[in-house]
Amino acid sequence: METIRAHSHFHAAHRQLDYEGKCAWVHGHTWRGKFVVQAERFPRIEKLDMSVDFGALKNIFKFMDHKMLISPRDTVFQQPEVFEPEGVVVIPGKNPSVENVGHYCLNEAEKVLEGLFPSKGVDYRIEVTIQETDNNFFTAEKQVTI
Ligand SMILES: [Zn+2]
Numbered sequence: 001m002e003t004i005r006a007h008s009h010f011h012a013a014h015r016q017l018d019y020e021g022k023c024a025w026v027h028g029h030t031w032r033g034k035f036v037v038q039a040e041r042f043p044r045i046e047k048l049d050m051s052v053d054f055g056a057l058k059n060i061f062k063f064m065d066h067k068m069l070i071s072p073r074d075t076v077f078q079q080p081e082v083f084e085p086e087g088v089v090v091i092p093g094k095n096p097s098v099e100n101v102g103h104y105c106l107n108e109a110e111k112v113l114e115g116l117f118p119s120k121g122v123d124y125r126i127e128v129t130i131q132e133t134d135n136n137f138f139t140a141e142k143q144v145t146i
Pocket of ligand 1: 014023027028132
């Protein structure tokens with residue numbers, strides 16, 4: 001069994017619409033993201049004799065750095081005259097909660113891995129952990145066959 005771990009962090013803001021309390025207002029976190037990918041044996045890029053580019057996975061976290069994470073229904077931040085579009089990441093779901101940020105990262109990682117191992121018949125397990133604060137973590141995992 002082989003395991004690839006890619007860790008990174010990003011600074012990003014969000015707010016939770018309809019939340020009763022301080023999370024309803026725009027605030028930021030230094031988020032930490034961790035991917036764990038496991039397969040019996042990852043296919044190798046032959047000329048490099050390596051499997052996964054750690055940078056490609058970490059870029060998923062880095063893409064959100066210094067941006068505003070919003071839900072599709074948060075239309076205020078989708079008005080170009082209010083906020084520059086490149087400074088916004090639209091996270092699927094009703095709110096950019098840690099759960100939805102986690103699933104967004106998991107889906108993006110699946111695309112990266114699909115691009116690396118197209119039609120190779122690889123069975124792998126992927127797990128993402130998003131740490132929002134010192135004490136708040138969310139983890140989701142999935143079994144995938146490419
Ligand atoms: Zn928050």
